[in-house]
Amino acid sequence: MSPHAISVNLDQTLAEAAEVFSQHHITWAPVVDKNGACVGVFSVADLLKPRENATTVTFNSHERVREYATLRIFTTTSDALLLAAAATMSNNHIHRLPVLGPSGRLQGVLSTMDVVAALLNSVQEMDVELLTHLKREKNASGV
Numbered sequence: 001m002s003p004h005a006i007s008v009n010l011d012q013t014l015a016e017a018a019e020v021f022s023q024h025h026i027t028w029a030p031v032v033d034k035n036g037a038c039v040g041v042f043s044v045a046d047l048l049k050p051r052e053n054a055t056t057v058t059f060n061s062h063e064r065v066r067e068y069a070t071l072r073i074f075t076t077t078s079d080a081l082l083l084a085a086a087a088t089m090s091n092n093h094i095h096r097l098p099v100l101g102p103s104g105r106l107q108g109v110l111s112t113m114d115v116v117a118a119l120l121n122s123v124q125e126m127d128v129e130l131l132t133h134l135k136r137e138k139n140a141s142g143v
Contacts, residue, residue, distance in 0.1 A: 001078070001099050003108040007032045008042055008065050015061035017042060030098040030106050031069045037104040040069040041096075075100050078107055086115045 007030045008017045021027060021044070031040035046068045047059060059068070076085040076097045085097055089112060099108040 001108040001110045001114055005030055005098070005106055005109040007038075007106055009033065010039065010064065010066040010069070012065050013062050014047070014059060014065065014068065017065050018061070028096060030109065031065060031071075032106055036106065038073070038075065038098045038100055038106040040071040041073050041098065042069040046070055073098065076110055077101070082115065082118055085110055089115070 006020060006024045006026055008020055009032050011034075012020075017029075020029065027045075028041060028043040030038050031042050033039050042065050049068075074088050074092050074094060074097060076088065076099055078099055078101065089095065089097060089110075095112045097110045098106055099110050101107045
């Protein structure tokens, strides 16, 4: 999990959100309300979604994030099992999950790369344990 999540707020303009994305080299961010509660996510892809009765993609840079953000979101908590979070990501074809604290405030972001890194670490630990066990057995048998 990345504990220092970059977020945007509902009332920021699209130009302000674009500046946040540009400054931090990101294409996605959790959306927080004025109390810091995570209420959605916002991405470059949200800007490209077709609008009602629109034949082309257009938007005004002074429009607010709230008008474009995805407000139906999937989240996890910092005490959730990694496998549960990974299942949520896999089942819903998403690459990042906002991590929420008990009050619903944003604590970080879990990415698919975080999941892969944790799995690799687990496999490496299992390999070390297995090799240690095999060496003990070999030494105990006197071979």
